[in-house]
Amino acid sequence: MSDTAKPSKTVLIGAGRMGSALAAGWLKKGGAVTPENLLIVDPGRNEHCKALVSKHGLKRVPELGPRMAKDVSLVVLGVKPQKFDEVAPVLNDILPEDTAIVSVIAGISVRRLRTAFGDRPIVRAMPNTPASIGKGITVAIANDVPAAIKRRAEKLLKVGGPVEWITDERHMGAVTALSGSGPAYVFLLAETMAAAGFAEGLPRELAERLARETIIGAAALLAESPDSPADLRRAVTSPGGTTQAALDVLMTGLPDLMRNAISAAERQSRKLGNENGR
Template identity: 50%
Template sequence: MAATLLLVGCGKMGGAMLDGWLKAGTVELVVVVEPGGMTHAHPAVTVVGSAPELPAGFAPDVVVLAVKPQVMDNVAPAYAGLAGPKTVFLSIAAGKTIDYFHRHLGGAAAIVRAMPNTPAAIGRGITVAVPNDAVGAAQRDLCAALLSAVGEVAWAEDESQMDAVTAVSGSGPAYVFLLAEALAAAGEAAGLPADLAQRLARATVSGAGELLHQSPQAPAQLREAVTSPGGTTRAALDVLMAPEGMTALMTRAVAAAAKRSKELAQ
């Protein structure tokens, strides 16, 4: 891939993606629009403060829209002039639909809506994307290659699935962090010193996550492997797997997040 890119916004997620592209060495030129400036010294990167400062005649293969959703109204229209058959817009703004970008960029714009998550910062994220009908096969592959710089990539069959995607993987890291918090608090309640409880919770959650990442076994199989009949783990799981336990609680939480995602898209 020797693509020319326009990255609009270089915050945590945009910066993580830029780092991934540069490490992979697969981009020919990246122009970054960042009003506050940045100190990214790299021969393939040009930094400007706003859309009017773009190089004359610049026609990127991909425009990556990586600004916060709440400022997108003021940002997206400035790039409508770049819409055309040779340019695809890749948005990682949560809640912003393909129809939303049609209104700001024109109905003929090729658009890929994507939902990454924060482990992208260490190259271990997962991004789910969905294209509109104007996106060609080569453009889809190009977007997949760009997104894979920060982790796994999956494609949704329909844009209506993106609210659930946001609720599961987009918000999901916060659920895992809360699990570590709750496990540490429970350890303290059981009599452990706070620092030891926190250390055990952090190492246990991160270690179990890495085991899940590396193992070909399903989560249920891994759970069963550490659960002896009548043992301590079984006693705890009887509480967590009760009818109103963890599965029911997580189902309600994901449903609430998906509902909020729908509301934000309106």
């Protein structure tokens, strides 16, 4: 049965913060999924899941049974990595052979997904946490997947922000290190800026607000400007001024620190992927 002929039933397995946020985006007016065609599979204990189900009147079940599975055309896997080996065999036994699998599980490779789900269409995606408010970016790989499935997957993923496609899964470790883990680097920057302001005598609350709003404003400027980050930096750096004095300190160590940090995250991503593939 073709993808266009079978019922367009979508199942979200794992409705935590990210899964619930993506589903909320799907359900917006004119969105990718209608409430009657979305099934939530989750114990329903977390507040994100409860709010999603209540707001949209969705059907939620703690586990997917054979009768419900027979009409499923696409599954979005959003469970924690340690739950994958528990969930995958059950799904493989009950899902139709042409059901598409879209995984947003960190560290589970396409090879691992193919081992679990056979010849079903597989898309692996790596969103980051700002995708939970529609401001993130997702990188996905969908080798040997029909174009219609790829388009449908992109429609689901892009509610979290832009979607970039890669063809070499070896890049996913670097993707995870840069954009997947990247928000934490920015949050750390906000922490350290606020702490430095406090150390210079500012009230803690004011220092935290200044750091937060400065980063928010700089990010908005970066988003709106056609200039590169380097050009924007140079534009606000007057020779011999206060910004130059600070950058003289930062430039002696920050580039190498960031390079080492992303390299460490990339190595850890590969390690976790190998462990999950055992």
